[in-house]
Amino acid sequence: MSGVYKNFAEFFFLVVVLLGIVVSLLAPSAVISYLVIFLSGIFAGRLIYERKNKIRFPYFMIIIGFVIGYIAGVYYGNRKVVMVLFVIGAIIGYKLFDKKILKDTKY
Amino acid sequence: MAEIVDMLDKIKRYYKFTHYELRGLIISILAVAFIISFKNWGTAAFDFGEGIFNFLNAILIVALSILVHDAGQRLWALAAGYRVEFKLWTFGLILSLVVAFLSNGNLWLIITSGFMLHHIATHRLGWFRYGINYFGQAMVALAGPLFTLMLLIFLKILSAFSPNPLLHKAIIFNAVYAITSMLPIPPLDGSKIYFGSRMLYAFALPAIVFSTILMVVSVPIFLSLVLSLLAGIVLWVVYYISFERKVWAGP
Numbered sequence: 166m167s168g169v170y171k172n173f174a175e176f177f178f179l180v181v182v183l184l185g186i187v188v189s190l191l192a193p194s195a196v197i198s199y200l201v202i203f204l205s206g207i208f209a210g211r212l213i214y215e216r217k218n219k220i221r222f223p224y225f226m227i228i229i230g231f232v233i234g235y236i237a238g239v240y241y242g243n244r245k246v247v248m249v250l251f252v253i254g255a256i257i258g259y260k261l262f263d264k265k266i267l268k269d270t271k272y
Numbered sequence: 273m274a275e276i277v278d279m280l281d282k283i284k285r286y287y288k289f290t291h292y293e294l295r296g297l298i299i300s301i302l303a304v305a306f307i308i309s310f311k312n313w314g315t316a317a318f319d320f321g322e323g324i325f326n327f328l329n330a331i332l333i334v335a336l337s338i339l340v341h342d343a344g345q346r347l348w349a350l351a352a353g354y355r356v357e358f359k360l361w362t363f364g365l366i367l368s369l370v371v372a373f374l375s376n377g378n379l380w381l382i383i384t385s386g387f388m389l390h391h392i393a394t395h396r397l398g399w400f401r402y403g404i405n406y407f408g409q410a411m412v413a414l415a416g417p418l419f420t421l422m423l424l425i426f427l428k429i430l431s432a433f434s435p436n437p438l439l440h441k442a443i444i445f446n447a448v449y450a451i452t453s454m455l456p457i458p459p460l461d462g463s464k465i466y467f468g469s470r471m472l473y474a475f476a477l478p479a480i481v482f483s484t485i486l487m488v489v490s491v492p493i494f495l496s497l498v499l500s501l502l503a504g505i506v507l508w509v510v511y512y513i514s515f516e517r518k519v520w521a522g523p
Contacts (some may be wrong), residue, residue, distance in 0.1 A: 186368070190375065191374045192373070193376060197373045200373050201370050201373050203367045204370055204373075207366060208362075208366045211362060211363070211418065268292060268296075269360070269363070
């Protein structure tokens with residue numbers, strides 16, 4: 166258990182790679198695929214914002230893991246479009262939280 | 273009489289929504305309405321007119337349900353000298369949308385919001401455990417699903433007199449909403465009940481889940497309430513005997 170705790174980034178990297186593959190395979194069409202990756206991008210933006218002024222690298226690794234998994238599993242749609250939409254979503258998500266347009270519950 | 277006047281005064285002073293609460297509430301209502309109307313944008317092909325009609329109907333249902341749920345918590349909190357602040361949960365909202373997209377709108381995950389409890393100093397005077405405490409928070413959280421259950425009962429009675437698809441959808445939505453809000457994931461109500469009192473959670477979760485399911489499958493209201501109460505008590509006792517009795521060592 167302590168090994169997992171020490172190497173949480175690697176562990177979650179693998180988990181989200183698998184999650185990304187499963188989620189992208191579940192998408193029934195290209196449009197849904199693009200919408201899901203865009204929303205995931207917004208969430209990634211929130212995560213990056215949350216880690217502002219803190220250690221970010223493990224979280225970047227986890228996010229990249231999800232994107233790799235998702236791109237690997239994309240059946241409908243173009244992989245480049247998926248990548249671009251994810252980046253756009255992440256920028257929008259970051260800006261929405263940075264400008265306090267969206268505020269999240271902290272626990 | 274004094275209590276009623278005091279409560280009315282508290283409602284007048286503290287019930288109103290702040291700017292951020294309103295924003296969160298509107299986003300939450302629109303997102304959830306979109307989720308529950310996701311598969312109603314045309315039968316064979318995409319139909320914008322039909323979709324908008326269903327979306328507006330869904331907004332009505334969701335707005336009513338979320339406001340009733342929130343009203344329960346607000347009133348309960350005010351009665352106990354607290355103030356509730358509605359909080360949008362962005363991660364839950366995104367996850368709900370993703371699940372709706374992936375399941376083609378067949379799976380509703382209504383986990384878009386939580387609440388934050390604020391202490392109203394003057395109104396807590398004289399209360400045992402003056403500050404905010406876990407159990408108080410659990411009771412406030414429980415009021416939400418209970419009010420949703422009451423709305424469900426009201427809708428069931430209405431649908432008995434004039435059954436229509438809108439009421440049926442509202443009943444299904446409230447059942448799902450009551451169950452999902454009882455999940456023990458922060459910041460949902462279930463997590464607050466769970467961390468406030470495990471025994472309360474062990475009773476409330478099965479009671480609410482059973483009652484909503486029984487009502488949806490058209491068991492008479494009174495019978496479903498009695499059965500769910502029994503199920504809650506049985507599972508509460510089972511949980512106590514199998515787990516709580518052994519781990520609870522006292523303060």
